[in-house]
Amino acid sequence: MQRPGQSTSVRRRTLVGVLLGAAALPAVTACQSDTGGPGAAPAATPPSVTVSPADAATDVRPDAPVSVTVAHGTLTDVTVTAPDGTAVAGALDPAGTTWTSQGPLAVGTAYAVHAVAAGASGASTTHDSTLTTLTPVDTAFPAVAPLAGHEVGVGMPVIVTFDSPVADDRRRLVEENLHVTVTPAPVPGSWSWQSDTEVEYRPEQYWPARSAVHLDIDLGSVEVAPGVWGTTRDIDFTVGSAMVSTVDIAAHTLTVTRDGQVLRTIPVTLGQSGHSGTFVTRSGTKVIMSLERSRQMNSETTGIGQDDPNYYDVAVEYAMRVTNSGEFLHAAPWSVSSQGRANVSHGCTGMSTEDARWMFEHSKVGDVVVYTGSDRGIEPGNGFTVWNETYQQWQQGSALPA
Template sequence: MRRRTLVGALLAAAAVPTAAACQSDTGAAAGPTATRSASPTATPPSFTVTPADAAVDVRPDAPVTVSVAHGTLTDVTVTGPDGAPLAGALDAAGTTWTSQGPLAVGSAYAVHAVAQGAPGDAVAHDSTLTTLTPAETAFPAVAPLSGKEVGVGMPIIVTFDSPVADDRRRLVEENLHVTVTPTPVPGSWSWQSDTKVEYRPEQYWPARSAVHLDVDLGSIEVAPGVWGKTRDIDFTIGSAMVSTVDIAAHTLTVTRDGEVLKTIPVTLGQPGHGGKFVTRSGTKVIMSLEASRQMDSETTGIGQDDPNYYNVNVEYAMRVTNSGEFLHAAPWSVSSQGRANVSHGCTGMSTENAKWMFDQSKVGDVVVYTGSDRGIEPGNGFTVWNEAYPQWQQGSALRA
């Protein structure tokens, strides 16, 4: 009996480890604790802003970009000193915003962006940047000035006090905006030199219209290290005064809005003397009006020892060329007016007629001269109408 008891006890003891081994393979290790996986931690949105935070001397023509990783942009606002937001666009993925248009020079900007990451997880970013202050600028002088009323032949003339680089002319032109109301008309800029660009419509300006010029060059580098300026010019076009001078017939015919107002007998430049006094043919534009002007021939190269020297005060002078051609009162030549050409190139008429013409005229009025073999030189006054429009357009950098 004792032997049977011992054997039973041994058998029972042998059975215990076997049960334990089976439990370790299929029991607690395979239960709920082992199958529960930890949730991965969401990566929050991260921003990349160019220019970087606190950047200084930023070029105003450099774009501002805001990009986000691990999220999408829900708001981007870039504001300048005036508080107005900078225009910009978001890409299709919603991860990159890029500014549109230039920044202002010498200005501080604040960047504020918000991105959405995991559900309910929004992250904001704030930074600043400051644009450069130009060491050199090119000021654009403009004719006509704001508030002026001019004639239908007046070109817009922009003259820079520093040269515009050849490879920057196109960009400059793209930022010179001309608006005509109430009826828009086609027109073109044409470069006359590296400091001067002029604008004319295809035909004369529409009478009694308004013209606005937006010189939007404040953020444009017109030459290496030289930046432009911003200006706004508004002027109006008056009545259509277009006169015709027949040099051979010695007459000046004045029209307003297509109606003949008066035909005036005149005298023009005398023949001979190597043709240096012959009045030039071509389309001229009144450049200035002076009630009184001292005319000294020395300013045109005729000295006091020359028999053709003169120094006289004239009334009602209307300049039409840089070289010294005027319409003006010439009471000393009344007997020749309408009959012979005896002047040194100017258009002379009686004092009464000159005063009448002066009172009717304004800067920008057109005077077309015909009848001589001497043509007007390009740039000798406001000579923009002496080229056919397609030829004029060839001077535009936008057509290069």
């Protein structure tokens, strides 16, 4: 209602002012959004996971690493597993953005990769993929001496012979995957390459008597030569008593000791002189390589034909081989009168049948026989000759740094 004296024009100006003032106040309503206006923060980028090798990759090299990387976040869980549930070891970098496998994969195996990553906004991403390693076309099988389960003497080397050559630049990697464990106490030892197909192992000193040795050949993921992969084997053998005998070539005696105690001194005959020295028994540390209850010995195997007056073809008993070239300890009943007195053999160590039988029954492959007293030395590789080098000399044949 208009008051007396108030004009219509004044009332209109007042109403317009109120409306303008109300328009200047901030607008607050229930349906207003706080994200779409100028100056609002952008939405966070979700984490993105990348795996190498890529999903469904095949013929993957088993020595190639598996890597999992995340962008815009950190990795909270990574597993790489074989079908049997075996997990591949791996490590995360300090930033938490890259996981890398440690150690080789198995050949011919499908692996499942599972990764979870968390983003800055709290959102997470899960990634699953697979990869399959190659199946080798060519492999190098390692034959091993001694055989699994055998008891050997303290001088027996471990001999690994491959049926395919090992490349020079792969020898170190091969050695790194040949593991020798001795119980009850570890002993130092070294591998030494004898050829591109053979590597041998010996401890610094003789094996400890009555110890156990485990050989782990972990070459299933090692490329030993271009396109040729190794295989995996485990061998266990035991070391028996310390049988170390000494043959004095000049004195015609064989002294047998067990664990440092003399068991018997046996009169023997050894290789005769003359014949350009070809019959002289070699000096050096030899190792019994085989035991044969009987053996036919024929001189033609050493180059002596039937027209030679030194030709022989005779069956011997209780033969114990100590060289590749044909030196044995054995029964020689035909030379008993010379045993302990003169050297009349073609290089072998001859003794009576009774003494040979006793020696045979108390010996095992790997027992040590040290020969002294001749100027003819044992040639490297002419039998198990690993003890004719110092340990430092032996280590020079290893591909590993000293």
